[in-house]
Amino acid sequence: MFKSVIGHSNDPDSLMAITEVINECTRSLAGIKPQAGILFTAVDFDHSLILQKIQDTFPGIALIGGTTNGEISSILEFQQDSLTLMLFASDTVEIQPGLGLNASKDPEQAAQQAISQAMAHSTAQPKLCLTFPESLTSSGVVILESLKRNLGENIPIIGGMTADDYAFEKTYQFFQDQVLSDAIPVLLFSGDLLISHGVASGWTPISPKSRITKAKDNVVYEIENQRALDFYQQYLGPETFAANYAIHALAIFDSQDRYYMRAPNSYDPDIGSVTFFADIPEQAIVQITDASREDILKASETSLQEAITHYPGTNPASLLLVSCAARRRILGTLTSQEYQLATTYLPQKLPCCGFYAYGEIAPLQQHSQSKFHNKTFVTLLLGDT
Amino acid sequence: MGDRQQIEEFEKTIRILRKKLARSEKDRKQIESDVAAKEALLKTVIHKLKTSKTTLEQRTQDLQDALDTMQLMQVQLVQSAKMSVLGQTTAGIAHEINNPIGFIYSNLDHLDEYIQDLFKLIHLYHHYLPSPPTQFYVDSEDIDIELIEEDIPQILQSMNRGTQRIRDIVLALRNFSRLHEAGYKAVDIHKSIDNILMLLQQKLSGIEVVKNYGELPLLHCSAGDLNQALINILNNAINAIAIKNGQTEGQLSDPSVITITTQYQSNQQVVVNFKDNGTGISPEIIDKVFDPFFTTQEIGQGIGLGLTIARQIIVDQHGGHIDIQSELGRGTEFLIRLSSQC
Ligand SMILES: Nc1ncnc2c1ncn2[C@@H]1O[C@H](COP(=O)(O)OP(=O)(O)OP(=O)(O)O)[C@@H](O)[C@H]1O
Ligand SMILES: [Mg+2]
Numbered sequence: 001m002f003k004s005v006i007g008h009s010n011d012p013d014s015l016m017a018i019t020e021v022i023n024e025c026t027r028s029l030a031g032i033k034p035q036a037g038i039l040f041t042a043v044d045f046d047h048s049l050i051l052q053k054i055q056d057t058f059p060g061i062a063l064i065g066g067t068t069n070g071e072i073s074s075i076l077e078f079q080q081d082s083l084t085l086m087l088f089a090s091d092t093v094e095i096q097p098g099l100g101l102n103a104s105k106d107p108e109q110a111a112q113q114a115i116s117q118a119m120a121h122s123t124a125q126p127k128l129c130l131t132f133p134e135s136l137t138s139s140g141v142v143i144l145e146s147l148k149r150n151l152g153e154n155i156p157i158i159g160g161m162t163a164d165d166y167a168f169e170k171t172y173q174f175f176q177d178q179v180l181s182d183a184i185p186v187l188l189f190s191g192d193l194l195i196s197h198g199v200a201s202g203w204t205p206i207s208p209k210s211r212i213t214k215a216k217d218n219v220v221y222e223i224e225n226q227r228a229l230d231f232y233q234q235y236l237g238p239e240t241f242a243a244n245y246a247i248h249a250l251a252i253f254d255s256q257d258r259y260y261m262r263a264p265n266s267y268d269p270d271i272g273s274v275t276f277f278a279d280i281p282e283q284a285i286v287q288i289t290d291a292s293r294e295d296i297l298k299a300s301e302t303s304l305q306e307a308i309t310h311y312p313g314t315n316p317a318s319l320l321l322v323s324c325a326a327r328r329r330i331l332g333t334l335t336s337q338e339y340q341l342a343t344t345y346l347p348q349k350l351p352c353c354g355f356y357a358y359g360e361i362a363p364l365q366q367h368s369q370s371k372f373h374n375k376t377f378v379t380l381l382l383g384d385t
Numbered sequence: 386m387g388d389r390q391q392i393e394e395f396e397k398t399i400r401i402l403r404k405k406l407a408r409s410e411k412d413r414k415q416i417e418s419d420v421a422a423k424e425a426l427l428k429t430v431i432h433k434l435k436t437s438k439t440t441l442e443q444r445t446q447d448l449q450d451a452l453d454t455m456q457l458m459q460v461q462l463v464q465s466a467k468m469s470v471l472g473q474t475t476a477g478i479a480h481e482i483n484n485p486i487g488f489i490y491s492n493l494d495h496l497d498e499y500i501q502d503l504f505k506l507i508h509l510y511h512h513y514l515p516s517p518p519t520q521f522y523v524d525s526e527d528i529d530i531e532l533i534e535e536d537i538p539q540i541l542q543s544m545n546r547g548t549q550r551i552r553d554i555v556l557a558l559r560n561f562s563r564l565h566e567a568g569y570k571a572v573d574i575h576k577s578i579d580n581i582l583m584l585l586q587q588k589l590s591g592i593e594v595v596k597n598y599g600e601l602p603l604l605h606c607s608a609g610d611l612n613q614a615l616i617n618i619l620n621n622a623i624n625a626i627a628i629k630n631g632q633t634e635g636q637l638s639d640p641s642v643i644t645i646t647t648q649y650q651s652n653q654q655v656v657v658n659f660k661d662n663g664t665g666i667s668p669e670i671i672d673k674v675f676d677p678f679f680t681t682q683e684i685g686q687g688i689g690l691g692l693t694i695a696r697q698i699i700v701d702q703h704g705g706h707i708d709i710q711s712e713l714g715r716g717t718e719f720l721i722r723l724s725s726q727c
Contacts, residue, residue: 010401010404011397011400011401012400012401012403012404013397013400016397016400080408081404081405081408166415206426206430207426207429207430207433208430208433208434208437234429235425235426235429235430236422236425236426236429237421237422237424237425237426239421240418240421240422240425241422243415243418243419243422244418244419244422244423247419247422248422248426288426288430290423290426329415329419330419332412332416
C-alpha cells in the first residue's frame with residue numbers, strides 16, 4: 001500500500017490555514033498513520049508555527065518543504081499566498097529524511113550530510129530522492145552534482161529550488177520542525193515504489209547569438225566583451241530590466257547546437273556582473289530567451305505525457321508538479337491551466353501537490369541522470385506495485 | 386451551519402479577499418513592467434536582427450563577388466590553356482606541312498612541263514616511225530595513250546588545286562596562331578571571318594554560308610582573342626544545325642544556312658551578325674547560355690565554356706555587346722557590336 005493525501009488552504013492566517021490543512025489530511029487518512037510529508041507555503045506565513053502544528057499532530061513525521069512562488073494542489077489547484085501539505089503513508093515504501101546545512105559554504109559537505117543522514121536509516125536501496133534546496137545562496141548545479149556524487153548518479157533526484165515570490169531576498173527550507181535557509185533537505189524513498197517523470201520548457205532563444213567572454217562558476221562578467229549587466233539591460237530596457245531579467249533566461253548551446261537554460265537571479269550594478277541559478281561555462285554561445293503562453297502550456301503537456309506514458313504501473317497514487325516561477329509570471333491568469341492539464345490526462349481525484357520554484361531538478365529522460373533546469377515543468381508520478 | 390461557524394467563514398473570506406487585493410495590486414505593477422520589458426526586448430531583437438541581416442547581405446554579396454571572380458579566373462585559365470595548346474600545335478603543324486607542300490607545289494609546274502615534253506616526243510616517234518616492230522604493238526596494247534594524254538592535264542590541275550587548298554589552310558592556321566600571339570593590332574574582321582571559315586570548312590560541308598559583308602574599317606583589337614570568340618559562336622551555330630539535321634533526318638527540311646552580316650553604323654559601331662537555322666534555344670535556358678559550364682551537349686561533347694569565353698572577350702575585354710535572339714526550332718541569331726575605337 002502506498003497512499004498519499006493532500007490539504008490546501010488559502011487562509012492568510014497561519015494558524016487557521018494549517019488547522020484547515022491538517023483537518024483535511026486527517027479526514028483523508030482515515031486513521032492511517034503517515035510517515036512523511038512535503039509542505040509548500042507562501043513566504044509570508046508564520047512557518048515555525050505551521051511546522052510545529054504538523055509535528056504536534058503527527059509526531060516524528062519526516063517532513064521537508066520550502067517557500068514558493070505559488071502553490072498547486074488537487075484541492076485548490078493553483079494558488080498564491082496559500083499553503084499545501086501532502087502526506088505519504090505506506091507499509092511497503094520506506095521514506096527517510098536528511099538535512100544538509102551551509103550549502104553555500106560547502107555544498108559537497110552539505111549534500112553528504114543530507115544523504116548520509118537519510119541513508120543511515122534506510123534498509124533498502126533508494127529508488128527516489130526528493131529535494132527542495134536553497135536557491136539564492138548557492139548554485140543549483142553545484143548542489144545537484146554534490147547530491148549525485150553522494151547518492152549515486154543513477155538514482156533519480158527530483159524537486160525544485162525554494163522561492164520567495166520574486167523578491168529574491170530570502171527563501172526558506174523546511175526540515176521537520178525547523179525553518180532554515182542555505183539548507184538542503186531531502187526525502188529518500190526506497191521499497192516497492194514505482195515512479196515516472198517528465199520535464200519540458202517551451203522557452204525559445206530569440207536574440208542573435210553571443211559569446212560569454214568572461215565567467216566564473218555561476219557568475220557571468222562579460223558577454224561579447226560587454227558587461228553582462230549592460231548586455232541584459234540593452235535587451236530589456238534600463239528601467240524594466242530589474243523587474244524582468246529573471247524571466248529571460250539564457251539559452252546555453254552545446255557543441256551539437258542543443259541548448260539548455262540558465263536563469264539569472266541577481267546582479268551587481270557596480271562591477272556589472274549577472275549571477276545565475278547555475279554555472280555557465282566561459283566561451284559558451286548564448287541567446288536571450290522568451291516564451292509565449294501557448295509554448296509554455298504545450299511544454300507542460302509534453303512533460304505530463306512523458307511521465308504518463310512511462311509510468312510502469314497502472315494506477316499512480318500521487319502526482320508532484322514543480323514548475324518554474326517565470327512560467328507562472330508569463331502565464332498570468334492562465335497559470336491554473338498548468339494543473340488543469342494534469343486533470344485532462346489523469347484521474348481528477350489523484351492527489352496532487354506542487355509549487356512554483358526558482359529552478360527545477362529532474363532527469364531529462366527515464367533512467368538518465370538528473371539535471372538542473374530553469375523554466376521547466378517537472379511531472380513526477382508515484383505509486384506502488 | 387451554526388452562526389459561529391458562519392461568522393468564521395465570513396472572516397476567512399474577508400482575510401482572503403484582503404490578501405487577494407494586495408496581491409492583485411502587486412501583480413498589476415508586475416504585468417505593466419513585464420509588458421514594457423517585453424516591448425524593449427522585442428525592439429532590441431528586431432533592431433539587432435535587422436543589423437545582422439544587413440551584414441549578412443553584405444557578406445553574401447562579398448561571397449558572390451568572390452565566387453564570380455573565381456569562376457572568371459577559372460574560365461580564363463581554361464581559355465589560356467586551350468589557346469596556348471592550340472596556338473602551339475597549329476604553329477607546329479603549319480610549319481611541318483608547309484615544307485613538303487612547298488616541294489609538291491613548286492614541282493608541279495616542272496612536272497607539267499616534263500610531261501608535255503614527253504608527249505611531244507611520243508608524237509614525234511609516231512610521225513617518224515609510223516610502223517614499229519610487231520612486239521611494240523603487243524606490249525603497248527593495254528596502254529590507251531590518247532586517254533592518258535587527255536587525263537593528265539586534269540590530274541595535274543586537281544593536284545594543283547589540292548595543294549593550293551592545303552597551302553591556304555596552312556596559311557590560315559599560321560595566321561590564326563600568329564594572331565593569337567600578336568596582342569592588339571588593326572584587324573580586318575572580314576579576313577578573320579574568312580580565315581575561320583577556312584579552318585571550319587570540313588564541319589561546314591552541307592551548310593551554305595551566306596556572307597553579307599558591308600564596308601568596315603579596321604578594328605583595333607586583340608585579334609587572336611576576337612578570333613576565338615567568333616570561332617566559338619560559329620561552332621555553336623554549326624552544332625545547332627547538325628543537331629537539328631539529326632532530329633529531322635529523312636524529313637523534308639529547309640537547306641542549312643549560316644548568314645554572316647556585317648555593317649558599320651553611323652555611331653561608329655561595327656555590327657557582326659551570325660544567324661543560323663539550327664535548333665534554336667528554348668526560352669527557359671536562354672538566360673543561362675553564357676553561364677560558365679552551362680551546356681546542353683552530351684557529356685564529353687561540350688564543356689559549356691564557349692559562350693562564356695566569347696562574352697568575356699567581346700564584353701569584358703573589348704567593351705562590346707553580345708545579344709541573342711532565338712526561336713526554338715527555327716534558329717538563333719548572335720549580334721555582336723564592337724566600337725571601332727575599342
Ligand atoms: N547557335 C546556337 N543554337 C542553339 N543553341 C545554342 C547556340 N549557341 C549556344 N547554344 C546553347 O548554349 C549552350 C552553351 O554554349 P557554349 O558554347 O557556352 O557551350 P557548349 O557549346 O555546350 O560547349 P563548348 O564549351 O564546347 O563550347 C549550348 O550547349 C547550347 O545549348
Ligand atoms: Mg560551344
